[in-house]
Amino acid sequence: MVLGLLSWAIASSPGWSSVQQSYFDPAEARLALPEVAEAFVFNVRLFLVAEVTILAVALVVAVIRVLPSPALMPLKLVAVVYTDVFRGTPTILVIFLVGFGFPALRLEGVPTSYFTLGLIALTLSYGAYVAEVVRAGIQSVHPSQVSSARALGLTYGQAMRLVVLPQGLRRVMPPLLNDFVSLQKDTALVSVIGLVEALRAAQVRASNDFNFTPYVVAACFFIAVTVPIARFADWIALRQLRREQGRVLG
C-alpha cells in the first residue's frame, strides 16, 4: 500500500521521465552490465579474503584485551590503542593513508599491489570494529564456564578455544554478519586509490555516456550479495534461539 503510493507519487512527478532516462535506461543497463559484472568479481574477491583476515585480527585483539594476566599490560595497551584509533578513523581515510602512504615509504617488502593495500586498509579498519564485537561475545560467557573448564584441568588457552569462544562467537553471530554486510559494501571504497571495482567501472561508464544507469546496475550487484548474507544472519539467529530452548542433536 505504502510502496504503491510511493511509486505512484514518483512515477507521476514532473521530472520522472528524465530521471527514468538517466537512471533506468534499459539499453544503457545492458551495455554497462558486463563491465560492472566483471569488476564486481574484484569486490567479491576482496570481500572473501578480507573477511578471513579481519576475523583473524579481531580474534587476536579481542583475546589480548580480555587476558587476565597483568604481565601483558603493554600488549593490552597496544590492543586498546589500536581499536580506539581505527574505530575512530573513517574507513575511507584509512584507505587513503594506507593506499598512498605505504608505497610512498619505498621500503623493501612493503606491498605495492593495490589489492593488497586495499586489503590491509579494510582489515585495519574493520578489525577494530569486529574485535569489539568478538570481545562482547567473550564477555557474555559467564565466568563459571571458565571455572568449570579450568577445574577439569584445561589450560586457559584451551578453556578459551574450546569453551568460551565457541559460545561467545555463536552469540554475536548476528552482529558479526551485520558487520560483514557492511564490509561487502565498503569494498567499493577502495576505488579511491584507483582500483577498478564495480563502483569505479560504473563511474567510468557513466561519465562516458552521461547516464547514471550503471550506478543502479552496480547497486543491484551489491544488493544481490548482501541480501543472502542478511537472510543467513536471520537463519543463524533463529537456529540459535531454537537450540537454546533445548533440542535434540539432529
Place this chain on the structure above:
Amino acid sequence: MRRQATERAASLLQVEAVRKRYGRNDVLAGIDLSIDTGEVVCLIGSSGSGKSTLLRCLDLLERVDDGTIWFEGVDVTDPRINADVVRRRIGLVFQAYNLFPHVSVLGNVTMAPRRVHGRRRREAQDEALALLDRFGLAAKAHVFPDSLSGGQQQRVALVRAVATRPRLLLLDEVTSALDPELVGEVLSMVAELKDEGMTMLIATHELSFARDVADRVCFLHAGVVHEQGPARQLLDSPREPRTRDFLRRFHAR
C-alpha cells in the same frame, strides 16, 4: 622441603592454616584439615562460612593468601607449581552444574579426557558411554545439556568429573540448586561413588545425607574448622555450643 614432602605423604590432602580474604572480609581465617585416601568428609556450616571458597582454593581456582595445601605430598600453594597439572588430579563439581551448553552430554564428558589426558576420541567416548550408562544417562548422551532436568544435569556434571579419574573429588553443594524431588537421584549417585572408594570432600546442607555417607563431618564457622568428628557423633552430640546452635537452627527450619 623434601623431608617435609615425604612426611606428609600419609594424607592425600593436608590443609594448614589456610587464609583467604576478599577486601576486608576474612573468608578463610586459618583452616586446618586433612583427608586420607578413600575417606569421605562433609563440610557443613551456614552460608558464608567459607565452604565454597575453601573448595575453590583447594582446586587452585583461587590463590590462598596464607597457609599451605599439601596434595599427594606436594605443596601446591608454591607459586612455581603448575596449577593445571594439579587440577587434572582433582575434580570439582559446582552447585550450578556449569555444563558446557554448546556441546552434547557426551562432548561434555569426553572433553577433559581427550584434551587434557590425551585419550583417543574413540576410547574416551566408549568410557564416557559406559559411565553414563552406569548412572542411567546413556539415553541422554547425544542431547544438549539445556534439555535435561537439573538432577540429570548435575549427574552429568558428576560423570564429567569422574571421567578424569580424579584422586580427590570436591563437591560444592551439588544439590542446593535442585528441586527437592531431584535431590535424591544426585545423592544416591554420590553414595555410589563412595562405595567405589572415591575420596571426597563434600560441602552440603543435606545433614541426613552427611550422616549416612560421611566418615567425618567438619563444621565450618567464621572461616575456621570449628569442630570435627565422626559423622554421627558430631551431628547427634556435638561438643561445641556453636555447632549445637547451628544444628538446632537447621532442624528448626
